[in-house]
Amino acid sequence: MQRGELNDLLAFAAVARERSFTRAAAGLGMSPSALSHAMRALEARLGVRLLARTTRSVAPTEAGEQLFRSLAPALAKIEDGLAALAEWRETPAGTVRITTIAHAAQMVLEPKLPAFLLANPDVQVEVNIENGLTDIVADGFDAGIRFGETIEKDMIAVRVGPDLRTLVVGTPEYFKRHPKPRTPADLHRHACIGYRLKTAGGLLPWEFERGGREIKVRTRGPLVVNEMPLALAAVRAGAGLGYLLEHDVADDIASGRLVQVLDAWCPAFPGYHLYHPSRRQTPPALRALIDALKTG
Structure with a gap:
């Protein structure tokens, strides 16, 4: 195989x-136009269309997906080899790619990263x-x-x-009316x-537990969102009840701007991992980043 083909x-x-x-x-350190040209040249050499292009997106074709799946194990071995070589360095180096949700980025990464x-x-x-789950x-x-409870068992957490x-x-004014x-x-x-939920498309059920009894409630109301800040703004305005992280x-509860209900039905659950x-x-x-982020 020629170096250019690799x-x-x-x-x-x-x-x-x-x-x-x-x-x-x-990520590759090249221009999008040069990358697009390289992909067209690759498709021409292989005689197979690998990527489906639109004006706004690009995605692998069925043949492209098959090629990507076959390349993945080899790329993983290369990454492992480079990681092993990096052990000889005195200081950590390289790129760490992380996926997370906005709230976790705020709570975990902003204070320590x-x-x-x-x-x-x-x-x-x-x-x-x-906000969706990612493979x-x-x-x-x-x-x-x-969240710890959403992580697959075959992962190190x-x-x-x-x-x-x-x-x-809810607000005190809301509870004057209800x-x-x-x-x-x-x-x-x-x-x-x-x-x-952005990925599944369904409404997030409100989950409760008391005395070992678990309940999921499908709620209804005047507003449905897929970003929590807007939900919090609506709750603070008295438009309805919110199901929000403590x-x-x-601060709203401590100041009296919001009133908590159903406290006995809201136990703690595993936080971010x-x-x-x-x-x-x-x-x-990655190991150095884990050491910097992990809690005692």
Whole structure:
């Protein structure tokens, strides 16, 4: 195989993973137009269309998906080899790609990541923020940060945040117009601000537990969002009840702007964990980042 052909295959894998010429080109250190030209040349040499292009997106064709799946194990072995070589360096170096959600980025990364970058100038961290669950292996990420209860069992998970609680809250003015719910079943008579999952498309159920009994309530109300800040704004305005993380409403509750209900039905659950695939060797840059983020 010619060296240029290997470079083109690596470039194709980047495009297939990123679903974007712009993002892939940035990671490869080349222009999007040059990358697009290289992909057309690769398709011409192979005699197969690998990428389906539109004005706004790019995605692998069926043949492209097959090629990407066949390349993935080889690329993983190359990455493991480079990681093993990096063990000989005195300081961590390289790129760490992380996927997470906006709230985790705020709670976990914002307080600690800047200091880590200053202490490790040879490490580059790329953070991809999205609210849907991501297959970190298939999408080429080194690690992810999610709630502990959502992580697959075959992943190595490290706690990077405390346990969390989701609370039901409303304004004092709202409760002047509506009686406080005594049980989760009472929520059917209330205006509840809903949250729609970006990936699955369904409404997030409000989950409760008491005495080992778990209940999921499908709420209804005047507003459905897929971003929590807007939900919190609606709750603060008295438009309905919210199902929100305690961290986000603690100051509102302390000041009396919001009132918590159904407290006994809202136990703590595992907070944020950084997770990554089980490998024989964890890249030094990732290991250093884990050490910086993990909680005692």
